[in-house]
Amino acid sequence: MSKAPVRVAVTGAAGQIGYSLLFRIASGEMLGKDQPVILQLLDLPQAQKAVKGVMMELEDCAFPLLAGMVATDDPNVAFKDADYCLLVGARPRGPGMERADLLTANGAIFTVQGKAIAENANENVKVLVVGNPCNTNAYIAGAAARKVGRTNPNNYHGMLRLDHNRALSQLAAKTGRPVSSLKKMVVWGNHSPTMYADYRFCTSNGDSVKALVNDHAWNNDVFLPTVGKRGAAIIDARGLSSAASAANAAIDHMHDWALGSDDWVTMGVPSDGSYGIPAGIVFGVPCECKNGEFKIIQGLEIDEYSREKINKTLGELEDERAAVADMLK
Numbered sequence: 415m416s417k418a419p420v421r422v423a424v425t426g427a428a429g430q431i432g433y434s435l436l437f438r439i440a441s442g443e444m445l446g447k448d449q450p451v452i453l454q455l456l457d458l459p460q461a462q463k464a465v466k467g468v469m470m471e472l473e474d475c476a477f478p479l480l481a482g483m484v485a486t487d488d489p490n491v492a493f494k495d496a497d498y499c500l501l502v503g504a505r506p507r508g509p510g511m512e513r514a515d516l517l518t519a520n521g522a523i524f525t526v527q528g529k530a531i532a533e534n535a536n537e538n539v540k541v542l543v544v545g546n547p548c549n550t551n552a553y554i555a556g557a558a559a560r561k562v563g564r565t566n567p568n569n570y571h572g573m574l575r576l577d578h579n580r581a582l583s584q585l586a587a588k589t590g591r592p593v594s595s596l597k598k599m600v601v602w603g604n605h606s607p608t609m610y611a612d613y614r615f616c617t618s619n620g621d622s623v624k625a626l627v628n629d630h631a632w633n634n635d636v637f638l639p640t641v642g643k644r645g646a647a648i649i650d651a652r653g654l655s656s657a658a659s660a661a662n663a664a665i666d667h668m669h670d671w672a673l674g675s676d677d678w679v680t681m682g683v684p685s686d687g688s689y690g691i692p693a694g695i696v697f698g699v700p701c702e703c704k705n706g707e708f709k710i711i712q713g714l715e716i717d718e719y720s721r722e723k724i725n726k727t728l729g730e731l732e733d734e735r736a737a738v739a740d741m742l743k
């Protein structure tokens with residue numbers, strides 16, 4: 415007996431991340447090789463022809479799991495009965511910009527879309543905000559949804575998984591250990607250069623990664639800035655912001671949330687008040703996923719160095735929250 419299709423809404427379907435994302439969703443990489451999907455694609459009116467082109471290519475792949483497609487510029491149509499929403503549609507930054515510079519332009523997108531999701535999607539919808547600045551945009555979408563009710567405000571996430579994956583690859587290179595051996599990594603806070611990639615709990619085949627590295631100067635002066643500024647480094651190298659690696663991270667986030675994680679994963683979730691993070695702030699924290707639910711790993715020791723790093727990225731998110739307060743009235 416094959417499974418009934420689930421509805422996956424993707425915004426920014428005509429964009430570069432969308433182009434790296436949609437084919438992998440349709441092939442089963444996000445929700446499993448036994449889960450049929452219906453893609454509900456949202457983009458701006460002027461991008462609808464380009465969306466149709468992407469749909470033509472999706473058709474031409476003859477994906478067995480692709481049970482249907484909808485293209486629209488209407489959020490109410492895009493999010494109708496959606497089980498999963500990937501909110502990618504937003505302006506990317508260019509060289510010399512910080513992600514927070516996008517807040518005014520992109521923030522307004524997420525009040526509209528958070529409301530539309532809450533009014534139209536499945537009550538158990540899982541929402542991942544990729545559009546930057548993704549933490550505060552997820553906060554905006556969740557706040558708009560909370561006004562409507564129906565959906566779970568804790569299910570409006572910001573994507574920190576690209577940072578998590580970047581940290582793992584940097585540690586694999588430093589230690590010479592396979593990236594698959596690295597467990598218990600976390601990137602705390604904001605998807606910005608203030609993020610705190612915390613390797614204190616990370617292990618490789620039972621060995622402490624911190625002990626394998628044994629170099630706090632490398633951690634502070636190389637590892638943290640390399641991970642924190644990787645987005646800008648890619649823009650400098652490509653002339654465009656990351657796309658395939660971002661799509662991969664979105665696949666990872668939703669896959670693990672839907673099907674379970676076998677390790678800690680970093681998710682940008684509304685804080686439950688733990689670790690001194692004010693409730694509601696969308697903050698990168700270590701999570702485990704099981705049976706379609708995520709759970710914040712509790713009780714981790716936060717030493718003085720880590721508290722300073724966490725406070726810095728928290729302060730930035732509190733400033734961003736204050737900057738959008740009028741948007742949420």
Ligand SMILES: NC(=O)c1ccc[n+]([C@@H]2O[C@H](COP(=O)([O-])OP(=O)(O)OC[C@H]3O[C@@H](n4cnc5c(N)ncnc54)[C@H](O)[C@@H]3O)[C@@H](O)[C@H]2O)c1
Pocket residue numbers: 425426427428429430431432456457458461502503504505506507516520523543544545546547548573574576577605655656657660
């Ligand atoms: N969180 C992360 O780790 C991460 C990683 C990479 C990129 N990003 C962000 O993802 C976003 C998209 O990046 P991209 O490279 O795909 O950009 P892009 O410019 O290639 O594509 C953006 C797409 O979104 C569409 N769009 C704009 N406003 C929309 C709206 N209101 N509704 C629906 N669609 C809309 C555009 O028409 C375009 O097709 C950017 O904000 C970028 O900064 C985040």
Ligand SMILES: O=C(O)C[C@H](O)C(=O)O
Pocket residue numbers: 506507513546576605644645646648655656660
């Ligand atoms: O850096 C950017 O603007 C794109 C994205 O957030 C990234 O981290 O690659």
